[in-house]
Amino acid sequence: QVQLVESGGGVVQPGGSLRLSCAASGFTFSNYGIHWVRQSPGKGLEWVTFIPYDGSNKYYADSVKGRFTISRDISKNTLYLQMNSLRAEDTAIYYCVRDGGAWYWGQGTLVTVSS
Amino acid sequence: DIVMTQSPDSLAVSLGERATINCKSSQSVLYSSNNKNYLAWYQQKPGQPPKLLIYWASTRESGVPDRFSGSESGTDFTLTISSLQAEDVALYYCQQYYSIPYSFGQGTKLEIK
Numbered sequence: 001q002v003q004l005v006e007s008g009g010g011v012v013q014p015g016g017s018l019r020l021s022c023a024a025s026g027f028t029f030s031n032y033g034i035h036w037v038r039q040s041p042g043k044g045l046e047w048v049t050f051i052p053y054d055g056s057n058k059y060y061a062d063s064v065k066g067r068f069t070i071s072r073d074i075s076k077n078t079l080y081l082q083m084n085s086l087r088a089e090d091t092a093i094y095y096c097v098r099d100g101g102a103w104y105w106g107q108g109t110l111v112t113v114s115s
Numbered sequence: 116d117i118v119m120t121q122s123p124d125s126l127a128v129s130l131g132e133r134a135t136i137n138c139k140s141s142q143s144v145l146y147s148s149n150n151k152n153y154l155a156w157y158q159q160k161p162g163q164p165p166k167l168l169i170y171w172a173s174t175r176e177s178g179v180p181d182r183f184s185g186s187e188s189g190t191d192f193t194l195t196i197s198s199l200q201a202e203d204v205a206l207y208y209c210q211q212y213y214s215i216p217y218s219f220g221q222g223t224k225l226e227i228k
Contacts, residue, residue, distance in 0.1 A: 044221050045165065045208060045210070045219040047216055059216075061216050101174075102155070102174075103167060103212070
């Protein structure tokens with residue numbers, strides 16, 4: 001079955017950087033686009049970024065454009081999110097989500113931006 | 116950008132009764148080439164990721180009880196739980212995946228009366 005396992009979360013100071021990973025299994029990784037969606041503590045859901053199945057384009061929410069970069073390694077079935085210039089408002093659980101008519105979600109990894 | 120607005124923000128329903136959650140999109144999420152509404156419903160319980168209930172506005176995800184159903188009328192969408200069970204207490208979100216930036220409703224908290 002579809003499995004997405006996020007890792008790399010933690011505590012980072014404002015202005016710092018962090019790289020999240022998402023290990024995918026149970027489907028052909030190169031056939032699907034993948035999203036990152038985040039949820040701030042006690043808040044709603046916010047779509048962050050998307051890379052299509054062919055990696056041709058990358059899309060970002062305005063709130064992270066220029067600071068976050070999505071990438072993937074097909075050989076490792078792994079998706080990445082490089083987060084730079086982190087702000088307190090980036091504090092959230094970050095979910096890796098497989099695209100399609102039905103979206104499939106990982107369990108998430110918590111990122112805390114605090115001094 | 117498409118704005119998704121849910122109503123109500125919270126809802127209390129008696130066990131065995133019907134629960135109805137509404138979601139309105141600020142513009143159409145209907146893709147004319149396949150006649151599908153790019154609208155999904157999720158259930159989220161504390162400490163868990165969102166769980167997909169409904170996609171294409173009315174297609175129930177595999178394993179989801181048939182008391183959950185989705186319907187649409189233009190830009191208005193409805194999630195109905197026909198007979199509320201205790202395990203249905205949760206937050207519910209609608210989401211459009213028609214156009215980037217994809218967006219979610221603010222959530223509806225469902226409780227037992």
